[in-house]
Amino acid sequence: MLPRTGHIPRATIQRLAVYLEVLEKLHDEGLTVISSEPLAKACGVNASQIRKDLTYFGEFGVRGVGYNIANLMRSIAEALGADRPWNCVLVGVGKLGKALLNHKDFSLRSYHIIGAFDSDPEKIGEEVAGVTVQNVHCLKECSEALNARIGIITTPPAWAQQVAEQLVEAGIKGILNFVPSRIFTPDDVYVEYVDFFHNLYALSFNITSSQSR
Amino acid sequence: MLPRTGHIPRATIQRLAVYLEVLEKLHDEGLTVISSEPLAKACGVNASQIRKDLTYFGEFGVRGVGYNIANLMRSIAEALGADRPWNCVLVGVGKLGKALLNHKDFSLRSYHIIGAFDSDPEKIGEEVAGVTVQNVHCLKECSEALNARIGIITTPPAWAQQVAEQLVEAGIKGILNFVPSRIFTPDDVYVEYVDFFHNLYALSFNITSSQSR
Structure with missing residues (x-):
């Protein structure tokens, strides 16, 4: 879901691209769910940063379960405009x-x-x-x-x-x-x-x- | 001259790289002096930004004259570490x-x-x-x-x-x-x-x- 204002800072866009790259790799490896700590580690950022970035465009992990990888990939791709040709x-x-x-x-x-x-x-x-x-x-x-x-x-x-x-x-x-x-x-x-x-x-x-x- | 603290924000480093690229082109075209306004225009930033960035590492233009292009190139290359092999x-x-x-x-x-x-x-x-x-x-x-x-x-x-x-x-x-x-x-x-x-x-x-x- 795109934020209403359409404004996301440039540094966030760059991090979203990294999250997408890492999630694609995890997805290819067969993972379906991940919590913010290991995702943050794999992306080389801290967990509070990733939670803040994802909340920005309406994605919330489920407490104790984490993020659904396929859904999160779709949301980030949509935010980046990378879900359409x-x-x-x-x-x-x-x-x-x-x-x-x-x-x-x-x-x-x-x-x-x-x-x-x-x-x-x-x-x-x-x-x-x-x-x-x-x-x-x-x-x-x-x-x-x-x-x-x-x-x-x-x-x-x-x-x-x-x-x-x-x-x-x-x-x-x-x-x-x-x-x-x-x-x-x-x-x-x-x-x-x-x-x-x-x-x-x-x-x-x-x-x-x-x-x- | 490097700033004493050694800390320059990342966005500044990227702009310094652009200034260097543009100054090299102007130098190749035979220009020797430029004031901050036309330099800013050629770099696609505003003049107050460029003055602020350059003051950061000790470069000051001469009022009414501007910056000496060769000196400025040397200072920026030195700041970026690009003046040595x-x-x-x-x-x-x-x-x-x-x-x-x-x-x-x-x-x-x-x-x-x-x-x-x-x-x-x-x-x-x-x-x-x-x-x-x-x-x-x-x-x-x-x-x-x-x-x-x-x-x-x-x-x-x-x-x-x-x-x-x-x-x-x-x-x-x-x-x-x-x-x-x-x-x-x-x-x-x-x-x-x-x-x-x-x-x-x-x-x-x-x-x-x-x-x-």
Whole structure:
């Protein structure tokens, strides 16, 4: 059940994603019920945090019994919007773009990459993982026709902003940006940056500052 | 200059990484000085936020002139620990592992992957991007010998925890975990998870909740 306000802090969304990942694993192992303490331990958070997060969207464990794993998975997936299919288009069919098109977990998680675009004549017409690469000039029309809601950008940095604008024109509401370049969109179009160098910086920052203490 | 306390909130570290990325681009374009307003705009944050973040580690712009870009880049890189070389080892030389070993930006940013390990006899001895894949049995001894500080895990999920423990034994202080599986380490060993499906969940969550408002 989604909270009425629709507002959940970003850190909570990230924890919900972790809970879902851990619950899926427990479910695959054949577990049906779990109480908050062992679930918290498996997720690497404390039990009061998990109870608070789950209460947030209306899930309460049964005292002495715990949470029904299948129900909890369903509730979290629903809260994350991951219980329904999402049509995605990808722009920039280089090495990374191809790897993502071939990544089976997208479809498994109901994010379907059903369109791919590039400006390179060598790539246009090529079929990658069942998707035919189309001319980027067709981005707006084709994305609209595909009823795409999420755009994935894997172009060279210089093209990211222009591609983002075309995606917005095509009615895309969320952009997963793999390009290490800021992009600017209207307030109602969400952008997520994927850049593991930021994670490396966080590591080197933490190691450095723990040693200077 | 690092702050005396060594404590900077995580969100600040992520913003510092963005500032560094944007400043590097401006520097490459030949700019030498920038005031907080245009810098904030290019970074997608507001100017008071950027001033606050920079004051945090002792950087002050000159009123009416702004920040010296080269100095600011140096200060941020120093704060992030990105101004010195980091020896890294990678465990799990599959598709992703190979792609990371071949990724030139690691060395460009002074994160040097100087060791690679796998358990597959077919892979051991293979040379990938100038690094010879070694038997994972040698992980502890070899990582110590290489004076590695950061470990990168790209194994199948079932191996992640065991590999993490071996990395900790080898004196590794930070782990970049590409495996969608929680790992547990002592408090003084930092873990960063890289999983872009969490970013996709954040997008579908935000799109879903903005439409239900």
